[in-house]
Amino acid sequence: MPEITRDEVAHLANLARIDLSDEELDHLAPQLSVILESVASISGAAGDDIPPTSHALPLTNVFREDVVVACLTPEQALSGAPEVEEQRFSVPRILGEEQ
């Protein structure tokens, strides 16, 4: 049975940039474990001859022609941005994670 530990939840929260307090971790970790167990019951329904799948439809090779189509105007593209500067999305600086 899969089980998710409190440490793993804390790690995932960190990766997902969600700030959880100790109380929240205590509260959420057991709940996530229960959810995982419930979902895991699906694997019991599949026999050994059923391979895991990532897609609902048995399709492959769905390609598009390499053709340019109209894109958004910069005004449209930036319309949802909280801050805009020099026709760019303005974001807070990110420390120590330059890619």
Added chain:
Amino acid sequence: MTDTLVAFDDVLTSYDPAMGLEVHVELNTASKMFCGCPTEFGAEPNTQVCPTCLGLPGAMPVVNGKAVESAIRIGLALNCEIAEWCRFARKNYFYPDMPKNFQTSQYDEPICFDGFMDVEVEGETFRVEIERAHMEEDTGKSLHVGGATGRIHGADHSLVDYNRAGIPLIEIVTRPILGAGAKAPEVARAYVAQLRDLIVALGVSDARMDQGSIRADVNLSLSPKDSGVLGTRTETKNVNSLRSVERAVRFEMSRHAAVLGGGEKILQETRHWHEDTGVTTSGREKSDAEDYRYFPEPDLVPVAPTRAWVEELRGTLPENPTARRARLQTEWGFSDLEMRDTVGAGALNVIEQTIAAGTTPQAARKWWLGELARRANEQGVLVDALPVTPADVARVQALVDEGSLNDKLARQVFDGLFAGEGTPDEVVAARGLAIVSDEGALSTAVDNAIAANPDVAEKIRDGKVAAAGALIGAVMKEMRGQADAARVRELVLEKLS
């Protein structure tokens, strides 16, 4: 902080280097990897974006078939196996240059795997094994505002342009390159150089390192000599010129040796390359950020290239650039130095085409690496970007060979070609450049020169043939350069014998 360094030669007495190279190639498709936005370099910010590449909710990506084709051709050219079935995967991380908060990439099912490339360094061949080449998408570009150098440190905030986000990339990853020893920096450089040549020959990318369409990450570790145990590696990101690839390997070898020699451990981290100072500095430590929680991309169906398609693409592969170069050198009879100069000047194709148009290899080389290379250099372009075609050069040389032009007049024909005055023959006609073959006019000019220079004429009569140059010069001047100097010389000596 300045790192202490160990002299390069001293590194090798104690350690063996191991390298791994990751090269990102931006494909030259017209549209992006998963949407129809254009991929032009240098467009105004955020003018080549749509809901898909901005990661807006509900947008559905569809794979660019041309990008898959290019990926397969690159894989085949690198002697890779092509997967019969593979998927895209989401690489999850939070960084503003990825608006979706994940990069669509491939994880444990790359489209190309298990290949190799033979790299030549000073006559020695190193086999670089290719672990994988997979498809992914490029990120946006961040501009850090408030910092002194555009780098993130000291920046107040960042401005992001997503024009580049979603442009197809192929990431080519080598297995550890062992046994290169003192030649490790040169092998790394030669690998990237040969890879670039291959990409150019395939025609799948602009292959401009200066514009970032080929970018290299250099992994390096040292192991105690002959121990066979790999050391801890560092990954130097975004090394964007061939020279820098060589320098980055050299620098990291010296730095690693200093750290290890001081009894300390190498930190597994990414490092930044500084082109101006030739050093690397610490980036981020590889820890949490390495946990990308990959999972299969549910919005894209698997790619399953049929064997028939793969074989069809194999049939489109160009001759291997290294083999081609060796073949042409033999055919043309060029020395190693001449060949290196030709390749360095980017003149291989134009010289090949000039020879195909009927010019001898040495004459083709003379024009393209002499007069035309000089003009290209003045204009800051490569010879193949000049407004002179191989056919033009072949015609000019043919006119020289048949005695209608000499080299000096030929250079004036090139002036006309650069000025857009038409074909070589039109320039010759319009500028009146052809050599005067009227023996009467030539004879008169020689007589005039002799009459005007009695002293010189006397010397030549006395057998001082070397003095003829002065008379030839006078004749050429009177003929405004439009005479065959060899014929003038014959006439001078004939008349004064």
